[in-house]
Amino acid sequence: MEPVTLKQIAETLGISITTVSKALKDYPDVSKKTKALVKDLAQTLNYKPNAFAVNLRTRESKTIGLIIPEIVHHFFSSVIKGIISQAEKKGYLVIILQSNESYKLEKKQIELLLSKQVDGILISLANATADFNHLNDIIAQEKPLVMFDKIAKIVNCSKVIIDDRKAAYNATQHLIDTGCKRIAHFRGPLLPQNSIDRFLGYKKALIDNNIFYDPSLVYICNDMTFQEGEKFAKQLLIEHKDIDGIFINTDLVAIGAIKELNKSGIKIPEEISVVGFSNWFMSSAITPSLTTIDQPGFEMGKMAFKQLYKELKAIKKGKEVKLKTIELETALVKRNSTKTII
Amino acid sequence: MEPVTLKQIAETLGISITTVSKALKDYPDVSKKTKALVKDLAQTLNYKPNAFAVNLRTRESKTIGLIIPEIVHHFFSSVIKGIISQAEKKGYLVIILQSNESYKLEKKQIELLLSKQVDGILISLANATADFNHLNDIIAQEKPLVMFDKIAKIVNCSKVIIDDRKAAYNATQHLIDTGCKRIAHFRGPLLPQNSIDRFLGYKKALIDNNIFYDPSLVYICNDMTFQEGEKFAKQLLIEHKDIDGIFINTDLVAIGAIKELNKSGIKIPEEISVVGFSNWFMSSAITPSLTTIDQPGFEMGKMAFKQLYKELKAIKKGKEVKLKTIELETALVKRNSTKTII
DNA sequence: ATTATTAACGAAAACGTTTTCGATTTGAAC
């Protein structure tokens, strides 16, 4: 029941291990006859190379690590799917770990992956991450690192992102274009770049349209849950009765808000318009359906792996690694939570 | 920049590799003095054992494989989270692959994982899987295999499941208890055990309550999407105007159905009651909130890994492996899509 | 017949670790 080795094939065929190994890998200095012999026997014995030995010898495992803040999340699971599908095509496997939005855990997970000698790492940062030495550790080991979605600009590695600021600008502009004059924003936590950028896009759109930017209209969602959407919508109705539009950092929160507005008898979009972010599949299912920004998760995962793969190849060939920042397109998806432009 | 090895430590300390290795692993035949010396140097040089060499030597990688039908799915991502969290505690990493509900792909993924020499495999079967030789391949290699959620009873391995039949029975009984007389069922695909069992639970509840089982009231959802829920709800309203309750295989479909019923002006639960399955977090957010069966995904993942770990340990110690089938508890979560019992 | 060239193969080192087993030293016991 013991697995077949090169040695066994060599012995039964009366040739050397070297020749067997070369025959299986189609080296030119093995005759066609022995190649056929070896391959046939390998086939019938169902020979599979011992991955551990290959890893040790070649110093690579064809395995990459992936760290995300939270697995149970539609956007991230889409990204994971994109990564895995692409990795599989290139013969790479993916080890997934999550940081639970904790810097400490993120650091630990990186150490774990490095100790397991993955060939490269993909990461989307935790909200809590403000120090980046753990990321530089990866780079110091000359292992490729690609960040996606929640990135740190300062780290010297490839990145796959969207233009959050532009997308948020467009979302807000759409509210303005459809007649909104006083627009609130439910933003994400303070640290991550993308919630900052979405906030800045919102702010810039207001200013560009000569609308007064009122900081009291900005609510900070730390958990980004459905319940937070309900909570801040309720609060908003009390604190700012004159609101006619809300741009919300993410669809899940937006759907919570819509539920609360519906419950309060507010007419959407006639009285208050709502725009979300991410185009979660439920956004088209609720009533009213949610206008939102489409954020291509699957595509982002695909691109992140593709870039990592390029760098893996480059390192292997001893070529210079060209770091890239890839920006994916987003699109405003107009639905029924905003008015139509007249 | 080359990583530190045992050899280097041995040379700088003027001792043998053997002693260094033993010192680091606290073998009793190394003096306290040299142990301290070795450990100190290992610390300052930041020595990390080469995982590839350890794998080769110990014949294990502390890595397990996980195959699921679909990553972008709330239930499965919960299971994944449970698995990873538990695996991490025991020092195991998890490689995730998906079968996309395809038998062929599932088979390929297993081969991939076996060729990478994972220590064990966790799997939830694809809907399309009807042949089980690929699973027996794993067992033949004496690697532990644990199936969860979508299992095949015939395969000789441990399993983590819920009592789908009982849960479905309870769901249907609740509809009956709250006054429903003519109950439809949106079931899952034909092959997987759990959709069969849920159907059987539904049927048994009807029969036990002397309600006529009408096969035309059973609709088969092959995709299990929101859209299928809408579609069959619409169809049901045309084909069976006398329906007063629906038991639906999964929440996502149920929410689609509710949306369609709402749209058609049907009052839920007064005219038609709805019960779902899985307790997706959105089920409490929609209007009316959905009565459903709570299916503990995170717990299931945790248990599946725990069982796998037990078997890994047993194999390592040469002990007999005790296969187990673990059944997790489910609960009926009563919400507003069903009437209250008078 | 000699030399150069090519084709085909294999010995051996290497990757870095773990573990068995034997060797040496030390001190104690008699």
Place this chain on the structure above:
DNA sequence: GTTCAAATCGAAAACGTTTTCGTTAATAAT
């Protein structure tokens, strides 16, 4: 001074593969 036991160490094999380099045999060229 011999014997024995315990303490401490290291040589070496092993895990299974890849790859360099050398060797041999066969063929072609002179």
